[in-house]
Amino acid sequence: MNKFYADSMLGKLSRFLRFLGYDTIYRSEEKVEEMLELSLKENRTVLSQSKQIIAQCSKRNIKSLNMPTKSITDQLRKLNSHLDLSLDVPPSKMRCSICNGGLKGREKTEIIDQIPKGTAKFYNDFWQCTSCKKIFWMGSHWEDIKKIIEKSKISEENEN
Ligand SMILES: [Zn+2]
Numbered sequence: 259m260n261k262f263y264a265d266s267m268l269g270k271l272s273r274f275l276r277f278l279g280y281d282t283i284y285r286s287e288e289k290v291e292e293m294l295e296l297s298l299k300e301n302r303t304v305l306s307q308s309k310q311i312i313a314q315c316s317k318r319n320i321k322s323l324n325m326p327t328k329s330i331t332d333q334l335r336k337l338n339s340h341l342d343l344s345l346d347v348p349p350s351k352m353r354c355s356i357c358n359g360g361l362k363g364r365e366k367t368e369i370i371d372q373i374p375k376g377t378a379k380f381y382n383d384f385w386q387c388t389s390c391k392k393i394f395w396m397g398s399h400w401e402d403i404k405k406i407i408e409k410s411k412i413s414e415e416n417e418n
Contacts, residue, residue: 359389
């Protein structure tokens with residue numbers, strides 16, 4: 259499975275890749291040297307909008323892909339067409355959007371005191387990050403994410 263290191267401009271894309279189950283490192287503050295070293299060591303593809311970073315990657319034989327600046331759908335489309343990246347990863351593979359940790363299914367009774375009352379009433383499936391402990395459920399936010407992912411599966415020419 260593809261693993262990524264996304265540059266500091268690609269916070270939104272990082273969250274989407276993690277939702278899709280792809281191991282993605284993202285730092286809001288750019289650490290170029292760490293990015294290059296870790297990507298080489300862990301066989302990660304560098305995703306960047308910076309020509310300099312892409313150039314450094316090719317110089318050091320690090321896999322990289324230049325990301326379009328336009329929209330999240332364009333970025334996902336490019337990943338899909340250039341790396342054959344699946345946009346249909348099963349929810350069991352989902353990773354934490356905050357810290358890239360793995361998610362584990364939790365029983366509602368186990369975490370009920372850690373979620374809002376209304377949420378406990380309307381949802382039954384919960385996941386918890388094994389690393390930062392944040393709890394996730396497929397709320398209305400999830401529907402928005404799914405819509406964007408579905409839209410990314412349609413090529414630009416066929417949009418609307
Ligand atoms: Zn986490």
